[in-house]
Amino acid sequence: MRTDEVLFSFSLFSLVLYFQLCSTGDTLKAGQKITTNPLENLVSSNRTFELGFFPLSGSSSDVKSYYLGIWYHGLEPQTVVWVANRVKPVPDSSGVFRIAEDGNLVIEAVSTERYWSSKIEASSSTNRTVKLLESGNLVLMDDNLGRSNYTWQSFQHPTDTFLPGMKMDASLALTSWRNSTDPAPGNFTFTMAPEDERGSFVVQKQSQIYWDLDELDSNENSQVVFNFLGNTATRGTRSHNFSDQTIFTSKPYNYTKSRLLMNSSGELQFLKWDEHEWEKRWSGPADEYDIHDYCGSFGICNRNNHIGCKCLPGFAPIPEGELQGHGCVRKSISCINTDVTFLNLTNIKVRNPDHEIFTETDAECQSFCISKCPLCQAYSYNRSTYSDRSPFTCNIWTHNLSSLVEEYDRGRDLSILVKISDIAPTAKTCEPCGTYEIPYPLSTGPNCGDLMYKFNCTKSTGQVNFMMPEGISYQVTRIEEDTRTFFIQADASYSCSLRRDQNNTPNFPFNVVDCIQDFGIVKFSWQPAPEPPCNRPMDCMNWPHSTCRETRCHCDLKYRWNNSIMSCTQEEPSREHLTHRLALILTVILGSMAILACITAFVLVRRKKKAHKLDRASTQIQESLYESEKRVKGLIGLGSLEEKDIEGIEVPCYTFASILAATDNFTDSYKLGRGGYGPVYKGTFPGGQDIAVKRLSSVSTQGLEEFKNEVILIAKLQHRNLVRLRGYCIKGDEKILLYEYMPNKSLDSFIFDRTRTSLLDWPIRFEIIVGIARGMLYLHQDSRLRVIHRDLKTSNILLDEEMNPKISDFGLAKIFGGKETEASTERVVGTYGYMAPEYALDGFFSIKSDVFSFGVVLLEILSGKRNTGFYQSKQISSLLGHAWKLWTENKLLDLMDPSLCETCNENEFIKCAVIGLLCVQDEPSDRPTMSNVLSMLDIEAVTMPIPTPPTFFVNKRHSSSASSSSKPDIGQFESSYQEGR
Structure with missing residues (x-):
């Protein structure tokens, strides 16, 4: 016995020790x-x-x-x-x-x-x-x-569960499991709404709002849930009421073994343990209609039936797909007071308003909405709802209306801005009833539709009701004009089998098409409408080819009523009439075929002759191309060029006859424009290639030397911002240059034209500026030859079909060898207003002369004004002086072309203006190179030198001593040069 007691004590001690260790x-x-x-x-x-x-x-x-x-x-x-x-x-x-x-x-x-x-x-x-x-x-x-x-x-x-004792704040979020067995983060998150939302909580699906808990259901369980969250929710001083009414419960709720779960299917559940299982006391969203933006913009649904989404009156479905997830758009838009009205709806659930203001009356709120058209989409006037808590009575929606639900217990009275013609009643159709459009022949009043197809409209609730022959009224849930059907919501006493037997009721133009007893949904169709009703001749004015006889608009002679399109159409002719008409048609067809055969034969013969002529012209062109290099050498006399330069010339020479054929003998209809050198025509070579034909007149300032110069230069220069020379022709006194065709002509035709200047917005102008700079950099530095253009101006900047700039007219250009960058001449040529001062006054030119011209072009592009002919005041007579004065006053944005106001990047504009002033400085050494200019344009944030006063604005004796690092006093400046035209 004693041994047993010792063994029992030892076992008990061992068991206690085991549990203490484990x-x-x-x-x-x-x-x-x-x-x-x-x-x-x-x-x-x-x-x-x-x-x-x-x-x-x-x-x-x-x-x-x-x-x-x-x-x-x-x-x-x-x-x-x-x-x-x-x-x-x-x-x-x-x-x-x-x-x-x-x-x-x-x-x-x-x-x-x-x-x-x-x-x-x-x-x-x-x-x-x-x-x-x-x-x-x-x-x-x-x-x-x-x-x-x-x-x-x-x-x-937390993960996916909220427990009693947690503090729900902005930092807390419940994220669902991936599925019911996998704890990994899923697609749904329950969290507080952002600060800019009035709702308290939201469920998000992949970071997009899935369900907005801004409203509180009226049942006791939902109040318990939101008290569960609301009593612990704090975010600064922000209030977290979950409805427009304070939440009360009849007795304190026992939250023991209660939890709020964000499950993997997107359902938020409030669960409580009930002895043997978890009982779901509340969940949401209650159905698909609670899902955020379920019907899309301006789409609406009714959770009391199962019909789905529909568009509001005055709106039409977006054509890309089904209504769910896409929504609706306005049929038309207008902001004229006499053209707009409001679609007044009651008991509508809608997302929170975008703006809230105070107005004394509904009319003031309505007027405010109209004044904000087209921003204002709808308004809601709250006469007393917020009188004890908020000073705001007028709610305004400026974004598209979404998440709309009708027959909502705590819904708003909502007034949606629409065009009158989109919802106004006509002689054929009745005005909308709430969210329902009433198509013909359905009638909701004595003066519209056909009274045989009678419905009732309750304007206070916006509901349409359908009266059965025995006098029982049912609520209509949907009307589909295209299929001539409508749906009613029936109660449990409605018998589908009996109703189908009543389809042949006399004088009752409706038939039961389908009936779903479990949901109480009955689908009816209406019979095609007979001739429209009338009481006087004027009633038939809206029904063409009809006359009021007895009580109907009967169709006129040779017309009959077509109930599928509801209009009077011409009767089909008799058999005898058809035979006669067929004979007449055959006669006309045979005669037409004979005439057509003659015309075809004539066209074929003429086309063959023209093809022969084009073949001859093409042959002549090919022969001229074969001899082109030889003729260029003989024409230009390249004694000063090396043999390797001569061998690289690839300028085709065309015959004068081929050019006459391409321009239709220089017809005026082919003329594109005219300059000091002569007219420019559009030509078309065989094969459809378009060209620009520059025909130098006998009195042109561009002589033979300049003509030769341009042929050589353009043949050797290849750049996307330089115009391409396609060929040349010389015959007697005729000197012709053929260029690639520029459909948008020259830059000056846009920036100096008040109607076309708006076509060049700021991004396009900035790209044009950069393109010109790249072309000039190529001429000065990157090409095989160092070239000074000497005549850069807006009329010499051509624009292709994509508005890419191309520099043209190289007749005055000079070529430098090696590292040469400057020269002088006794013959000053060019265009006043674009010429550098050292060139215009002393005949000295360099790459900095082109920089000056670029600066003038740049300022003209920015301002839309010409440098020549500019007049601001007696003290300022040039665009350069005006720009300088604005810079000294820190008002460079005042230089802007008014058409650029909406699209201009102000930082880029000011940078370009300063670059322009740097380029037109009086001293060539102060001007930047084109390489510097392009760097300043390409770099977003760049430190630029301070410009000195421009040429023709500062007296020459002042400019030579002016500092390049500080702004001079405007009072020191005076005009010393009157520019030419």
């Missing part, structure tokens, strides 16, 4: 750990919650993934409320949960790989303790700070 209770200290062994789990003090590792549910593999989570202790099935490593599960059973050396909570494996961490400030692990509270909150405490101060807690990092 179970850690509700607390985990430094040096302790939790593994996948269930006996090591933490259990709260009253054994409500448990923390430990659990495997991925539904895994059929022998090797399972493990998660660390918290679940209700002892409940079946296991109900997990929090997961730590939901993003990265432990791939096997070697997982360990412990307090790391840096004081963080971590999940690790045998391989020391870390799968999760609390990521808080490092501290000694010996001072920290983990405890699972009875509320389900896992807390990390620092012994130095006291037990009531939590260094970290799971309630601030």
